[in-house]
Amino acid sequence: MAYMDWRTTLEVGHPKIDAEHKSLVETLNRLHAAMKQGKGKDEIERTLLFMKDYTVEHFKNEERLMMTYRYPGATVHCAAHADLVKEVGTFIANFQSGKVLLTSSVLNFLEDWLMKHIQGEDMALGAFLKSKGVVA
Ligand SMILES: [Fe+2]
Ligand SMILES: [Fe+2]
Numbered sequence: 001m002a003y004m005d006w007r008t009t010l011e012v013g014h015p016k017i018d019a020e021h022k023s024l025v026e027t028l029n030r031l032h033a034a035m036k037q038g039k040g041k042d043e044i045e046r047t048l049l050f051m052k053d054y055t056v057e058h059f060k061n062e063e064r065l066m067m068t069y070r071y072p073g074a075t076v077h078c079a080a081h082a083d084l085v086k087e088v089g090t091f092i093a094n095f096q097s098g099k100v101l102l103t104s105s106v107l108n109f110l111e112d113w114l115m116k117h118i119q120g121e122d123m124a125l126g127a128f129l130k131s132k133g134v135v136a
Pocket of ligand 1: 059077
């Protein structure tokens with residue numbers, strides 16, 4: 001069973017953003033499976049790094065759209081992105097040095113953040129893009 005299910009209430013209405021969010025949910029599920037199955041540190045680290053890189057790329061794509069269409073909520077939205085990237089970066093560094101382990105609470109934090117961010121800031125961005133007729 002998947003850790004986090006994709007649901008239509010997570011769709012923001014922009015095809016590329018939605019596709020990237022689906023991939024993020026899948027990656028979170030892979031991370032959960034790796035933890036549950038007691039996979040080694042290397043595999044968990046690879047998945048964590050993939051997730052971070054993918055997230056950074058995804059945030060850049062959203063931010064590009066915000067700049068292009070002069071999104072009024074860009075400052076607050078970009079700050080939320082920067083906070084998460086920083087937090088995940090700190091976690092990965094601590095994981096790599098053996099100071100912390102990947103636990104359910106870390107996964108819960110990521111799931112919670114993703115849900116709230118998608119249904120909050122990203123949904124508002126999606127509505128804005130839709131109002132401008134942006135579909136790609
Ligand atoms: Fe976002
Ligand atoms: Fe997003």
